[in-house]
Amino acid sequence: MNYNPKYFFLSFLPLLLFFSCNKDKEECNLNPMILDALDDLSITRLEDSFYTVESMEEMRYLLEDFPDFTKNYLQVEQYESKEELAEELLEINQDSLMQELYGEVKSNFPELDQLEKDLNHAFAYIKYYFPDFKVPKVYTFLSGFSNDLYISDDIIVIGLDYFLPKEHRFQPSDLPRYIADRYESDYIVPMIVTAISSKYNKVDPNQNSLLAEMIFYGKAYHFTKAILPCMPDDFIIGYTAEEVASCFANEKFIWSHFIENDLLFETNPFEIRKYTGEAPATDVISPDAPGRIGRWLGWNIVDDYRMNHDIPLDELMENQDAESIFRLSGYKPRQ
Incomplete structure (x- = not known):
């Protein structure tokens, strides 16, 4: 049977869009x-603070007042002295384009109440699952991209500045x-939480297959x-809602591509990158299949593994055996 993978990949989209939207509401x-x-x-x-100072003395005071920011973010140790860093920051501060960008950031982010609330909820949940989690200080800044x-x-x-409207x-x-x-404001918190996950996401360095990458x-x-x-889900994986729905609609087709091409235990980095690396599309499956589709498939496998075995989140993250997670997941594409 002949088919056009582009049109095949878009089938059932309206039904899945409805299902996906309602699924998120029900599970919240x-x-x-x-x-x-x-x-x-x-x-x-x-x-x-940094874009309203007017003198070197004020800038030096800020560097002293926020030592963790000065050391870790501004990397003061790369400069001969704090004086040199202060001079550079004051020069940036006085740049007319940076002042214009600062005005746009202030206009688009007049307050951060919702961001504070969402981060507080996220940190509370992380600390619940991982009691050793230390809540970090949170700063915003104008980085000049x-x-x-x-x-x-x-x-x-x-x-x-990265999260201004697209x-x-x-x-x-x-x-x-x-x-x-x-890079819009709705993505800030899931980006942060996904980055924090790497602290707890244990891996076996001897498992270097596409499957291991997918499970990670x-x-x-x-x-x-x-x-x-x-x-x-779209804000977590960085797909549009339409792309998430389309992936679920064609999950069986996606999975058959991996199986028929014997991809799960592929160790060639170039081949692995086709399915998990950043790209506008996973062209080897379909020009309309979103990039990083191997990551999305790995997410489904892990969901099934935890659901079928009812294990705590910390135990899941500690499990380094990607192959075991796959075998015990009982994963099958949704019909």
Whole structure:
């Protein structure tokens, strides 16, 4: 039978869109006992401090007042002295284009109440599942499109300029459009949570197959969904709602491609990158299949594994055996 993979991949889209939207609403159920266990988070808006100073003395004071930010984010140790760093920052501060960008950030992010609330909920959930988690300080900053997110155990810095609306005239010049489209405010919290997942996502370095890569990302996305149960899947994986729905509609077709081409235990990095690397599409499956589709498939496998075995989230993240997770998942494409 002859078929056009482009049209095949778009079949059943309206039905799946309806299903996907309702599925997220039904599963959204925040636990008030978890949320009450953590004090409210307060985000420090450093762009307001660093882009309103008028003298070297004020700039030096800021560098002393925020030593963790100065050391880790501004990397003061790469300079001969703090004086040199202060001079460079003051020069950036006085640039007319940077001042214009600062004004646009202030206009588009007049307050961060919702971001604070969402991050507080996320940190409460992480601490519930992982009691050793230390809530980091959270700063926002105007990076001049040099750093979108800085995340460590102690501090998180959000470059708000990266998350201006995608139709805004200021855009990062080094990102292709299909990636830049994911840089909007709704993506900030899931990006942060997915990054934090890597601290707990244990891997076996001897398992270097496509399957191992798929399971790694599957665990990361499963972690993020567990921490953010009300977050739609599209903001977690960075697909549009239509792409998520289309993937579910064609899951059997996607899975058959992996099986028929004997891909799961492929170890060639170039081949692995075709299915898990950043790309506008997974062309080897269909020109309309979104990129990184191996990550999405790994997410489904991990979901099935945890659902069928009812194991705690921390135990899932500790499991380094990707092949075992796959075998025990009982995964089958949804009909």
